[in-house]
Amino acid sequence: DTEVTQTPKHLVMGMTNKKSLKCEQHMGHRAMYWYKQKAKKPPELMFVYSYEKLSINESVPSRFSPECPNSSLLNLHLHALQPEDSALYLCASSRKRLAGENIQYFGAGTRLSVL
């Protein structure tokens, strides 16, 4: 199984809502990532978890709050988002965060629209 599953596929939310994005992998990978991707732009790294601990936060606003409940699951909690946060949110995993081990497997993404 080389699949990373993201739910929901689409999400529309108002600026006062609280919602969560979910990501799951069963490949035994110990590194998991959240990326944000705008149209015609490359994926931008937001957060990295390594062995269930947050190891990188790329200066992401606090209205995005990641959580890694166990080695297979990654959540991204959203609160008080802005319309400019509308984007494709991608989850990825890799075996480890080591040189040459960093091949990343991506989910299909959650298309988020903030109204």
Added chain:
Amino acid sequence: SQKIEQNSEALNIQEGKTATLTCNYTNYSPAYLQWYRQDPGRGPVFLLLIRENEKEKRKERLKVTFDTTLKQSLFHITASQPADSATYLCALEDLGAGSYQLTFGKGTKLSVIP
């Protein structure tokens, strides 16, 4: 400043020809370079990884070269097919940053015309 540049935003080629995509970088010391394919509205899919001490890597109709002197990688698709139409992203794993994270180029959108 650090930059990853992919030669063109879009590339159109005829079916059956070889597509060549370019990835240039500045102010990086990548030990590894990866290529991904991304279809519209989907996540990137890993294609190939090449190490700094490897000149060339092949997988079926795909070939990647890595020239650390020129600071460039070339990605070739031979005998291209319409199904190869997608955006192709190069990504660097920069050991100099110490974090092993990937940084992606903006991608080249390839269209293979029947």
